[in-house]
Amino acid sequence: MSLMEIEVTGAKILFELPFGITITETQVNMWIVMIAIAAVCIWLTHDLKVRPTSKRQIVAEFLVKTAENFVTGNMGLRWKWFVPYIAALFSLAMFSSLISLLGMFAPTGDLNTTLGWAIMTFVLITFYKIKTNGPFGYAKSLTEPIFIMTPMNILGEFATPVSMAFRMFGNIASGTVVSALVYAALAALNNAVFGWLPGILGEMGEKLPILQLGLPAILSLYFDVFSGVLQAFIFCMLTMLYIASAAETDS
Numbered sequence: 001m002s003l004m005e006i007e008v009t010g011a012k013i014l015f016e017l018p019f020g021i022t023i024t025e026t027q028v029n030m031w032i033v034m035i036a037i038a039a040v041c042i043w044l045t046h047d048l049k050v051r052p053t054s055k056r057q058i059v060a061e062f063l064v065k066t067a068e069n070f071v072t073g074n075m076g077l078r079w080k081w082f083v084p085y086i087a088a089l090f091s092l093a094m095f096s097s098l099i100s101l102l103g104m105f106a107p108t109g110d111l112n113t114t115l116g117w118a119i120m121t122f123v124l125i126t127f128y129k130i131k132t133n134g135p136f137g138y139a140k141s142l143t144e145p146i147f148i149m150t151p152m153n154i155l156g157e158f159a160t161p162v163s164m165a166f167r168m169f170g171n172i173a174s175g176t177v178v179s180a181l182v183y184a185a186l187a188a189l190n191n192a193v194f195g196w197l198p199g200i201l202g203e204m205g206e207k208l209p210i211l212q213l214g215l216p217a218i219l220s221l222y223f224d225v226f227s228g229v230l231q232a233f234i235f236c237m238l239t240m241l242y243i244a245s246a247a248e249t250d251s
Contacts, residue, residue: 026110075244090236097228114169118161128246168231175223
């Protein structure tokens with residue numbers, strides 16, 4: 001990965017292996033998120049009973065029911081088998097953003113992550129369009145309403161994963177940048193306000209981050225929590241709607 005790529009995606013190279021293989025901060029943090037989610041799932045589903053006898057099983061059943069209602073409510077009952085994919089996607093997207101609360105780099109702040117998820121959605125959309133209309137029907141749909149629109153229709157097909165990827169990446173990355181800029185600005189303001197004090201008072205005023213208390217926490221609450229959960233919800237909602245719409249396309 002070049003320096004330009006690091007600046008764009010925000011991911012740092014942690015290890016460089018032979019044959020040009022690199023391990024980035026995104027990859028490590030994503031594995032941490034996946035292991036944590038898997039561990040929670042194993043713990044919640046361990047030793048289940050026919051009738052729930054523990055709060056752990058009640059929570060597990062509530063989460064499963066919520067995921068089922070979320071998918072079937074937007075895609076229909078025939079898509080109930082799609083619940084594991086959407087639940088996994090939502091969990092990964094949400095916790096990959098919330099991990100920044102621990103001071104770690106959010107994998108969703110790396111364009112490679114969101115683009116990978118968007119490409120999976122694009123593949124599924126295309127698959128169901130071809131499955132519904134057949135290869136020739138799908139190809140014909142790209143020439144409608146008139147043949148001259150074919151290049152624009154093809155660009156429109158590829159615009160779907162690009163827009164989905166950049167929407168989540170842009171919101172998460174911009175939140176990180178804004179929070180960092182505000183924190184740095186408050187540090188400079190803190191030095192300017194308290195730096196004029198004489199002697200030890202001025203030194204203490206510059207070292208104590210008085211003006212950095214409060215506002216950064218509020219911004220973090222919005223960008224890391226609210227925006228992270230909201231973007232995960234929007235990404236999964238678009239995934240469901242696009243795929244369900246592709247399966248219902250009539251040539």
